[in-house]
Amino acid sequence: MSKGTILAVDDEPDILIALEDLFEDEYRVLTTSKPVEALEILAAEPDIAVIVSDQRMPGMTGDAMLAQARGLHDAQAILLTGYADMSAVIAALNQGGITGYATKPWDADLLRGVVRQAYERHCLGRDLATERALLMGLLDQSEDAIAFKDADGRFVRLNARKAETLGRSVAECLGRTEDALRAEAGGDADDASSEADAAAVAAGQPTDTLLVTGERGLERWRHVVRVPIRAASGAVAHLATIERDITEQKSLEARLRQSDKMQALGTLAGGIAHDFNNLLTAILGSLELATPKIADQPRVLRLVTNATQAAQRGATLTKRLLGFSRSRDLRPRAVDLNAVIAGMAELLRGSLGGLVTLRLDLDPAAPAACVDADQLELAVLNLCINGRDAMPEGGCITVSTRTVALRDDPDLADGDYAVITVTDTGTGIPPAILQRVCEPFFTTKALGQGTGLGLAMVFGLAQQSAGRLDLDSEVGTGTRVELLLPLTRMETQGDVAPEASPPVAVQPARILVVDDDAEVRHVTASFLNAFGYAESEAADGPSAVTLMERDSFDLVVVDLAMPGMTGVEFAEIVRARWAEVPVLIVTGHAEALPIPPDLPVLHKPFESGDLAAEISRLLAPAA
Template identity: 65%
Template sequence: MTMGVTGKASPPTVRGTILAVDDEPDILVALEDLFEDEYRVITTSRPAEALELIAAEPDIDVILSDQRMPGLTGDALLARAREISDAQSILLTGYADISAVVSALNRGGITGYITKPWDPALLRNAVRSAYERHRLARELATERALLRGLLDHSGDAIAFKDTDGRFLRLNARMAERLGAPSIEACLGRTEAALLGADAEAAEAADRAAIESGAPTEITAAGGGPEAGQTRESWNQVTRVPIRDPAGAVVHLAVIERDITEQRLLERRLRQADKMQALGTLAGGVAHDFNNLLTAILGSLELALPKVAGDARLTRLMTNAAQAAQRGAALTKRLLTFSHRRDLQARVVDLNAVILGMDDLLGRSLGGFVQVERALSDDVWPVKVDPDQLELAILNLCINGRDAMPEGGVVALATRNETVRASSDPNLKPGDYAVIAIRDTGTGIPPEILGRVFEPFFTTKGVGQGTGLGLAMVFGLVQQSGGTIRIESEVGHGTTVLLYLPRSHEAVEAGPVAASTPVPAPRRARILVVDDDPQVRHVTASFLNGFGYDETAVPSGEAALERLETARFDLVVADLAMPGMSGIDLAEAVRGRWPALPFLLVTGHAEAVRIPPDFSVLEKPFLSADLAARVAALLAPEG
C-alpha cells in the first residue's frame, strides 16, 4: 500500500483535488505523474482507507478507482463513496470487466470508465470533464442554497416571474400576501388569477419594468388581502428585470418590503418636529403676553384703591382683573406645552394624587358622569410636578365628559409597565408608571387623532375650548421624561395613556404653605431694570407703595452706570432684555458688588437655564408676590 499527496502549493480553491485508488503502487505513481501539474492528487492502495479519506476530505472533486482490488471492488467502493460525497467517479478497468462497468453505472453513479492500459490524453480529458461537471454542479448547488435561504428567511415577499407574469419561484411571505394557502398553489399562475381586479396595478407595473428593462421601485399603500388587513400600511416594491446571455429580458424578480413601521416612525418624527416648532412659537407668544398681563394686572391693582367709593367701577375693574388672571393661567399652559416653564417636580405617589382629586373631579364633571378607579397597589413612584399632573388629569377627564353628552363613565387606572423596545421615539426602554384615563364617549375619528396635540386645535364650538388642554398634557409628560398615547375608536370611547418614568427615590411630602412675608419695615433703595416701560412703571409703583425708594432704568447698561454712582440695597431686573440680559447683569453685579441682593423677573424660562441660586419671580405677579420676595431678600438672613 502506498499513500501520498503531491502537487504544487496552489490554493485548493484554484486546483481541483483527485483521489486515486489502486492496489498497485506503480499505477498510483503513474497517476500522480500524469495529474500533479494540474491537480492536487491524493493516493491510497486500500479501499477502506479511501472511504476514510473521502469522509475527511469534502473538497475531493474526482475519484479514480481501479475495479479489481482485494477487500472491496471498485464498483462497490464508488457506490459507498456516492453515499458520503458528491465527487465525480471514473472507473479504471480492464477489457474483461464490462459487467463491472455496468454495475458501477447502476450502483456507483460513475460518469465514465477508462480501460487499462489508458491513453493519457483520453484520461486527462475524462478527468478534466468530470472536474468541470463537479465544479458547475457545486456552483449550482450553492446558488440554489443561497436562493432558497433568501426565499425562506427573508422578511420581504420575494417572487420570480416569467415575462407573462406567471410565478416560477416565490417564498411563503409572498404567498401569504397573495392570500394563497401555499407556495405550490401560486406556481404557474399569474397575480391576476390569484387576486383578480386587485392585481391590475401590479401587473401594469410588471409590464412597465419588463418593457423598460431597468429596475423600478415604487411605494404602494395597502398590503393585500392577508388576514383581512384593514390597518394603514405601506409596501416598497422593487422590480428587477433578469436578462438571458443574449440580453433579452426573460424573467422578472419582484421584492416587496413592508415599510409600515418606518413610515409611522417618520410620521411621529415629523409630528415631534412640528410640536417643537409650535412650542417655540408658543413660548415667544407667552413671553410677550406675560409682559402685557403684568402691566394690566399691576395697573388694575394700583387703580382699585382709588375707586373704592364707586361700587360699579370697582366691580368692572375686578372683572377685568379676574379675566387677566385667567389669561395668566392660559399662558402657563402655553409655557408648559412649549417646555419653557420650569416644573416644580418632586417624587409622588400617583394613587395619592388621583385620590386627592375626588372633590375636584366631582365638582368639574357633574352628576351625569360616573368616576371609576382601578389603582394598582404597588404602582411605582414618579418624579413630576403634582400640580401640573392634577391639571393634566382634570383636562383629560373634562375631555372625556365632553365626549359623553348623555353621560357615561370616566375610569382612571394606574399600573406598572416595563418597555423593552418601542417604535415610538418618545418612549425609551425602561420602567414606567402608567395612568390610563378612559371614557365611554363618541371616540375620535382617525383623521383627527393625529392633530389632537396641536395647540389651539379643537373640535369644540367657539368659546367652548382653547385647544390647549392636550397640548399642555403633552408638554408635561415630555418634560417629565415620558410620553402620551391615545387609543380611540369612533363610537367606542377613548383611552389616554400617560407614561411617566419610574423614580427610585422615596416619595416626598408635599410643601407646607408658608405665610406671606411682611415687607421689611426699613426704607431701602431699590433699582428696577426692565426694557418694557409699562412693566417698569408697575413694578416701581408697587415698590413705592411698599415704602421703598425706587429708581427705574430701561437696560442693563444703564443699571451698571447707576450702580457706579449711587448705593442700592436691591436690584430687581427683567430676565429677557435686548443687549445685556438679566443674567448678564446679575453676574456683573455679583462680580463687582457681591453682597448686593438681586431678583430676576421673567415672563418665561429662557433657553439659557437660570442658575439655581438666583432668586426668580415669574410674571405676571401681584403686589403681594413682589412684596414677599423683596422682604425676604432685604431681611438680614436673606
C-alpha cells in the same frame, strides 16, 4: 491556481504508473491497487474530482466499488474496461454509477478528453451546489421576504417568510401568482405590488418602492426592491423581489420627528409665555392703578373689571402654556378635583368649539386627591380634546367626579380613590387600536393634527400618581376614560382672612426699577409710588449701574431677561459692590435662565399686593 485531484484504481502497478504519467502534468494524481483502500482514500480526500478505475480487480469489481463510492463522494467516475466487460459498463451507466468509460488499451488523447470533461462537470456541479447552498441559506435565514418569479409573476423560488405573508407554505406558493393566492384566501388583490412588478419587468432595471397597507393607526410599511433577471437572450425571464418590513423604523422616525417638534414647541411656548406675561403685567397693573380713580363711575368700573378678569384668564392660560413647556418632575399635593375642573370650564368650552357641549357632573362629596395640579389640568384638557376630535359633527362631553373604594384590585392598593371620568358620544375606538392608544406618539389623526402624546401623558400621570387609567370604547357609541387617583385630605383652612387694605410702605425707601419693557417698568414704578416709596427707573443693566454709582438705593427690582445684561448678572454686580442692597428678580419665564436659589423671585404678572409683600419682607432686616 491549484491542480485538480484524480484517483486512479487498478490492481496492476504498471497501469497505475502509466495513468500517473498521463495525467500528472494537469492533475494531482493519487493511486491505489486495492478497491477497499480506494474507498478509504475517498473518505479522507474531499477534493478528489475524478475516479478512474479498472473493472476487473480481485475482491471487488470496479463498478461495485464505484457504486459504493457514490455514497461517500461526489467525484465523477470513469470505468476502464475491456470489450469483454461491456455488459457491466452498460449496467453501470444505466444505474448512474459512472459518467463515462474507456477501453483498454486506451487512446491517450481520448482518455484525457474524457477525464477533462468529467473534471469540468465535477467543478460545475460543485459550483452549482455552492450557489444553491448560498441561495437557500439566504432564503431560509433572511429576515426579509424574498421571492423569485417568472415573467408571468409565478413563484419559482421563495422563502418561508414570504410564504407567511401570503398565509401559505412554500410548496403551496410555487407555480402560483400572488394575486391568485390572495384571491383564494378571500383577500383583495395587491394592485400596487402587481403594477410595481410589471413596471420593473418592463423597465428592465432594479427599482425600489415603499408600500403602505392597513387602516390609519395600524399601518404596515414595506420597502420592496425588485431586480429583473435576464436570460441568455437578453429578455427579462425572472424577477427577484426583496421585501423588508420597516414599520418599526418608520415608527421610530415618526417619534424622533415628533420629539423634535415637541422640543421646539416647548421652547416656543416658553418664549411666547415670557412675552405674554410682560403684556399681562402691563395690562393688569394699569387696570389695577386705574380702578381707584373710577370708583364713582359704576359703568366704567364694570368695563375695567371685565377687562381685568379677561386678563387674569389670559394669565392662567399663559401659566398652563408654561407648564406645558417645562420639563420637570411631578409635584403631587392635595388637590380639590371639583375646584380644578370647575375652574377649567371656560377654557374647556373655548377649546371644544361650538359643535360640542360640555357637561359637568361633579360629586359635591368628592374629596381631594394627591396629584400634580398643573399636570392634572393638562390631562383633563387632553381627554376633552380627544373626545372633541371623535365628534366631527358635534356631540356632548361629560366630565364627572366620584369616589370608589377598591379592595383586592390586581393593580392598585386597597383604599379609596377619586375618579375623574370623561365621556364622549363620538365614533368610538376599534379594539385593535384601543390596545395601542396609550403608546407614546401613536396617533390615528392625520399628519400634523395630532402628536400621539395626549393619552400617553395621561397614562404616565396616572402611573406616577399611584393611580390608573381605564378606557372603555364602543365603535359608533363613544368612549369613556376614567382616571383613578388616590384620595388625600385637604389641609384645614382657618377663618377667612379680612379684606386686605391697600398696601403701603413699611418704611421710607428708595427703590430702583430695572426693566427693558417700558410699560412693565412704568407699572412697577407706579405701584411703588402708590405704596409711598421713592422710585427711579432704568431701561437696562449698565444704565442701572450708573444710577447706583450716582445715587444710593435701598432695594432694586430687576427683570430677569434683558438684552446685554441679565437680571442675574446685574444682581451679581450689586452684591459685589453694594452688598447691603437687596435685589428682587421679576420674570415672566423663570426657566429662561438659571436663577441662584438665594435670589428672591416674583413671577409676572403680579398684583400690587404681591409686590408690596416681597418688598416689605426684603426691607424688614434693614428696619
